[in-house]
Amino acid sequence: xxxxxxxxxxxxxxxxxxxxxxxxxxxxxxxxxxxxxxxxxxxxxxxxxxxxxxxxxxxxxxxxxxxxxxxxxxxxxxxxxxxxxxxxxxxxxxxxxxxxxxxxxxxxxxxxxxxxxxxxxxxxxxxxxxxxxxxxxxxxxxxxxxxxxxxxxxxxxxxxxxxxxxxxxxxxxxxxxxxxxxxxxxxxxxxxxxxxxxxxxxxxxxxxxxxxxxxxxxxxxxxxxxxxxxxxxxxxxxxxxxxxxxxxxxxxxxxxxxxxxxxxxxxxxxxxxxxxxxxxxxxxxxxxxxxxxxxxxxxxxxxxxxxxxxxxxxxxxxxxxxxxxxxxxxxxxxxxxxxxxxxxxxxxxxxxxxxxxxxxxxxxxxxxxxxxxxxxxxxxxxxxxxxxxxxxxxxxxxxxxxxxxxxxxxxxxxxxxxxxxxxxxxxxxxxxxxxxxxxxxxxxxxxxxxxxxxxxxxxxxxxxxxxxxxxxxxxxxxxxxxxxxxxxxxxxxxxxxxxxxxxxxxxxxxxxxxxxxxxxxxxxxxxxxxxxxxxxxxxxxxxxxxxxxxxxxxxxxxxxxxxxxxxxxxxxxxxxxxxxxxxxxxxxxxxxx
Numbered sequence: 170x171x172x173x174x175x176x177x178x179x180x181x182x183x184x185x186x187x188x189x190x191x192x193x194x195x196x197x198x199x200x201x202x203x204x205x206x207x208x209x210x211x212x213x214x215x216x217x218x219x220x221x222x223x224x225x226x227x228x229x230x231x232x233x234x235x236x237x238x239x240x241x242x243x244x245x246x247x248x249x250x251x252x253x254x255x256x257x258x259x260x261x262x263x264x265x266x267x268x269x270x271x272x273x274x275x276x277x278x279x280x281x282x283x284x285x286x287x288x289x290x291x292x293x294x295x296x297x298x299x300x301x302x303x304x305x306x307x308x309x310x311x312x313x314x315x316x317x318x319x320x321x322x323x324x325x326x327x328x329x330x331x332x333x334x335x336x337x338x339x340x341x342x343x344x345x346x347x348x349x350x351x352x353x354x355x356x357x358x359x360x361x362x363x364x365x366x367x368x369x370x371x372x373x374x375x376x377x378x379x380x381x382x383x384x385x386x387x388x389x390x391x392x393x394x395x396x397x398x399x400x401x402x403x404x405x406x407x408x409x410x411x412x413x414x415x416x417x418x419x420x421x422x423x424x425x426x427x428x429x430x431x432x433x434x435x436x437x438x439x440x441x442x443x444x445x446x447x448x449x450x451x452x453x454x455x456x457x458x459x460x461x462x463x464x465x466x467x468x469x470x471x472x473x474x475x476x477x478x479x480x481x482x483x484x485x486x487x488x489x490x491x492x493x494x495x496x497x498x499x500x501x502x503x504x505x506x507x508x509x510x511x512x513x514x515x516x517x518x519x520x521x522x523x524x525x526x527x528x529x530x531x532x533x534x535x536x537x538x539x540x541x542x543x544x545x546x547x548x549x550x551x552x553x554x555x556x557x558x559x560x561x562x563x564x565x566x567x568x569x570x571x572x573x574x575x576x577x578x579x580x581x582x583x584x585x586x587x588x589x590x591x592x593x594x595x596x597x598x599x600x601x602x603x604x605x606x607x608x609x610x611x612x613x614x615x616x617x618x619x620x621x622x623x624x625x626x627x628x629x630x631x632x633x634x635x636x637x638x639x640x641x642x643x644x645x646x647x648x649x650x651x652x653x654x655x656x657x658x659x660x661x662x663x664x665x666x667x668x669x670x671x672x673x674x675x676x677x678x679x680x681x682x683x684x685x686x687x688x689x690x691x692x693x694x695x696x697x698x699x700x701x702x703x704x705x706x707x708x709x710x711x712x713x714x715x716x717x718x719x720x721x722x723x724x725x726x727x728x729x730x731x732x733x734x735x736x737x738x739x740x741x742x743x744x745x746x747x748x749x750x751x752x753x754x755x756x757x758x759x760x761x762x
Contacts, residue, residue, distance in 0.1 A: 232265065243272075286449070453466060571602060641668070
């Protein structure tokens with residue numbers, strides 16, 4: 170059966186046709202659709218975990234017991250799972266175990282451009298690198314077979330242009346899940362030093378076997394004295410670049426980019442090869458270690474940052490081969506579109522929360538310590554001073570509070586709270602660090618498409634109160650009441666103790682979707698221009714993306730964007746915003762979304 174699939178969907182279908190029994194993930198673009206596809210199949214265990222380490226461990230444990238298991242995450246997520254990744258290579262597995270990592274070159278939705286193939290080298294885990302959705306499907310199936318044959322975990326590395334491109338893929342029906350049963354093997358599965366030393370020796374020996382295996386995934390196309398070694402999505406750019414440059418070349422495509430097969434030495438025949446790869450020079454460094462002379466990213470023939478494309482590839486090849494190449498000039502539109510920076514959605518509860526925090530902390534000049542998620546867009550409101558990684562809000566914020574004595578507001582989403590902040594609460598409670606932690610609980614992992622959040626089963630305030638930290642709960646739609654509640658938390662922090670505020674209202678997008686399905690008409694707000702003074706409170710401080718400034722500075726609500734949250738009416742000192750429709754029924758359905 171042929172289906173038009175995203176690369177991520179193809180990975181999921183490859184796992185299904187391989188009999189995957191357990192699949193786990195933590196949502197993160199560009200990897201999220203893998204589990205979203207698998208979760209529709211109820212005959213196997215599919216689970217959104219609280220973080221990538223937990224997801225990895227669940228799948229690793231299943232594979233130790235002989236089941237076929239897959240875990241998926243974005244590139245930075247593998248950092249969180251790095252500890253069990255290395256151990257998995259030492260112990261090996263009994264069932265097939267595939268670790269999918271989706272890299273994000275040029276950081277379309279990420280904080281760095283990490284190349285996860287380095288982890289393959291460091292941890293002795295082979296890395297399969299598909300170039301398109303069809304190959305992603307096939308490599309998952311081959312990966313499961315090879316993982317079981319060698320009793321070793323395999324990594325599948327994609328990039329944004331493989332994960333999020335759509336192509337026809339020939340798929341097989343889902344196979345029955347392959348379950349397992351754990352068998353004791355004390356010396357293998359207990360990595361105390363005496364056992365681990367023996368496992369490392371065995372791992373190095375196994376790596377030599379895996380180097381030979383990588384030759385089976387080597388593909389040679391064309392002929393000519395020019396030898397180009399490539400892998401993954403870069404292979405597609407190389408094919409087009411060779412055509413544009415009109416050169417005869419031997420193109421060596423590596424299906425396994427870690428470890429590089431020693432067979433490449435034979436193909437190079439003692440000459441020089443050009444290496445084209447997406448990300449860091451991981452393949453190129455391995456080729457040089459094999460004694461092969463290369464031209465690639467190391468010497469600057471291709472850019473060391475951002476994504477490759479056909480023009481960058483053709484320019485790099487031309488430079489490496491001493492050819493001239495002028496890339497085609499792109500057509501310019503007659504009118505440039507206006508800049509559209511990312512903004513919080515109309516009605517987003519985070520928008521109201523930031524506004525409330527500004528009022529409640531007036532005069533304190535707080536340090537705004539932020540985190541990864543929708544609420545990072547608080548940067549547009551001047552209320553995100555630093556964002557570096559998941560958990561940075563509380564971790565870095567606590568360090569600043571201890572080192573400077575400044576008032577710190579740490580804003581963190583509910584999903585990130587469970588992902589990274591729980592261990593930090595131990596230190597904050599132990600030292601009684603004076604910091605205001607605001608958990609922006611919208612009940613979903615909204616930035617990656619609305620996956621479920623643990624907050625729906627275990628409210629954040631119950632956890633913080635168990636640590637002995639005072640907790641307060643607000644509904645940000647009720648602005649005035651929320652300000653007064655947060656002021657109480659502020660006083661606790663000023664007295665030298667930590668406090669937590671849970672700002673709870675579901676994601677507006679989810680609420681709107683449920684309202685439409687229930688046939689509930691959303692109220693719309695309009696501006697009474699006779700009452701509006703053009704003070705700008707709604708569009709300058711609240712920054713609702715449904716509200717615009719007219720030429721006369723008065724506010725205007727775009728009815729196509731307004732979702733009837735009514736926060737504008739709450740903040741307007743002149744009572745200029747009026748609703749059309751019933752707000753109460755809508756707000757109650759939204760609250761329960």
